[in-house]
Amino acid sequence: MTGPSELSARSAAHKGQRSARGGGGRTPTQSAVHWTEREKYGFLLQLLECPEFLLPERLERRISVEKTKMAAYQLEQKIVNENIRQMDGTDSLHRPELLESLYSQVSHLDSVLSSLEGQIQVLEAVQRSLPRPTHGGSQHDSGTDGHEPDSLEAMRTVLSEGPEPTPGRRAAPCSPHPAELEPAVLLHLERCAHRKTRRQLQLLQNNARSYDSSGRQQRVTSQPESLHGGSEGSLTGSLETLASLASSDRLLDELKLREMTIAQLRGRVLQLERARLDNIPLDPAREISRLQSSVVQLERVRDELTLQNFSLKSKLSEFTQQLSSSGVQGGSEHDAEQQRRIGELETQLHNQRNELEQLRADSAQLRALEARLEESLSRRETTERYLASRQEELTVLKLDLETLQEENTRLKDDLSRVLRQEAEHSSRLVRLSDCESELGRLQEERRLLADSLLRERTLRKQYFNQMEELKGRIRVFCRLRPLSEPERRQGGAAPIDCADPYTLCVGGDKGQREFQFDRVFTEDTSQQRIFDEVESLVQSSMDGYNVCICAYGQTGSGKTHTLLGDEQAPGVAPRAFRRLFELAQARAAQTSCAISTYMLELYNDRLVDLLAPAGARTDEKLEVKKDRRGTVVVSGAALLPCQDAAHLQLLFERAVGARRTGATRMNAASSRSHLVIGVTVEATSRVNGAVTRGKLSLLDLAGSERAAKSGADADQLREANAINKSLSALADVISSLAAEQSFVPYRNSKLTMLMQDSLGGNAKTLMFVNISPAQYNLDETLTSLQYASRVKQITNSAARNADNKEITRLKNVIAKLRQRVDCGQPSLEERDEG
């Protein structure tokens, strides 16, 4: 069965052959190349067999008829091609026979078109080679019908370089004469003209003969009249005979010239034939050559005979002349003799004519044989060509078959692979649809989880804040540091005991005192444990609260260690930085966080920007202000955005490195200033665009100390004064907040101004009170604990309110007791001392 790919391959091959043969968009020149020289020559011979076709009008008509035929065939071919094109499509699979028949139709049409084009070309070449008919009379007097050229000049002109342009007429368009056609055409034309001249000559001779016989009769019947004074009629007849003879001479000359031209043309045709024979296979060429040489020999014999004929004719005319002259002179004695001789000569002439006719018949037969040979050769050539083309086609088809077989194998492999892939693909599709439904379910689940997570988060925040509320806005943690070696040597540890995680018992001269805090951390508490307690506040700053974590205590009590720590044991600050960025990362899907920082030092009541580049640090006064949202800002201080925790840590280390420290008797690296680290967090919700702003303030306060004890010099005394002043202002603020006074003296110190937005209000504050365990520092420890207790009083509003009521009651009791003292009863202090 013929497959569609095979058919299309064959179609392509067929089209390739057609285009190679000049099919499709052929030009006449291209077609002529494929209409062989032999075919052209055969057609030309056929044409010359019917000389009436050489008339210009007929040629014209024939050309136009052939062109019309060609147009019709071309149209038909187009239709068949269109059918093939459609058949090459989907239907071709089911109708291979129809397609085959269409292909054979196309081949047939191709060959017909090629033949028609060749014929047209030959006809046009013949037309071009003919002299153009002139309008208004013939330029060359042919003496016939005005169309048949018989003028020698015209022939020569055509033979040499084509027709001369005549005056009033433009030269023929410059189309080249096919060199091999012109001599053959001219030869034929010349032969036609030759035959005509000979017919005329024959006519003249017949006339002369009839006149001669009538003259003789006249002479026989009217001899007595001619003897008496001559006859006028016989004179007229003699003159006509002379005229006929003269015209006969002219015709004879013309015949000679024509025969010479014919000989020339024949030689040229032979030359061309020989050249053509070079291209013809060996045996037929030899055969044609042999036949042609015999034709030439025959023609030579015929020419000789023709010459003899001429000489006889001339002799005859001489005799006729003599005869007529002797007739004019009144007869001669040798009449009978001459008549006999004339009779003999005429017989001889007649015989020679018969011979000549015989030769001509032989020649015609030879030509017919030659034509048949040509025909059979051409048929053989056509068959050979057809066989060769079939052979080529067969080779191409074999190659096509091999290619198709390979293609088929490859396609089978492809098909099996594709089928395998399709099976895999369909199983994958099933899996994919399962996955899709699973994904849909998971997405729904995720959405529900996200909703519940949001609800949970909101609740968590709510509970967290409630818990923080319960813990109090101000929380106080107490941290006891380990006893150092110098302290051990200087009297050892003070009687400080941690009764429970919230109670610290300190023994002293006035007995043991108890201090309650939110948490009490003993000397063995790790930095991580401390941070675990602080972490919730760091989270609050992410939730939009202002959070302040500060460390208070005498110098060397461990404030810096708690807040900043060192490389081995990082304090609250570096851990808080890391936690902030972890929280920002965890919430990245819901909120985008922008974290910035400023780091300041308050030294001798003067603010210093610790993040300003070293060279750029000037004495420019930094001012503490509040923005429209009530947040404290320091104008002139750098507020640097931080990309990540490492960046913030780097800035922190830079600031700590720039901080002012000095050696005291109490601490080799004592902080002589308050360190304020502010980390602002601006969180923008990706859901609704809501912005929350929080701040984490870390405050490492300078050590509270007694100047004499710390061994301070004049500068250090000034530093200590400033430090104590600011700490006292901080205590005042906290007292005011505790007493819920309407006025809180924030502006008494730069420190309190700076901490305004982180103390009181909605702010959450955590104070570490750091204490030394040394007996040597017991007084300072007690002072610190009392200070922290004051702060603790405002940690819980409910408790605070209760405390306040209690204080009021006690104050009333004191007042009554004072009245009793005034009445001789002991006072409260006296009772306590007792």
Ligand SMILES: Nc1ncnc2c1ncn2[C@@H]1O[C@H](COP(=O)(O)OP(=O)(O)OP(=O)(O)O)[C@@H](O)[C@H]1O
């Ligand atoms: N909990 C602790 N565990 C171990 N060592 C501690 C602890 N607390 C403080 N120290 C050590 O005590 C010394 C003094 O601590 P730190 O410098 O933190 O005191 P300070 O209160 O900041 O002093 P100043 O106010 O003078 O700056 C340091 O050497 C520190 O390492």
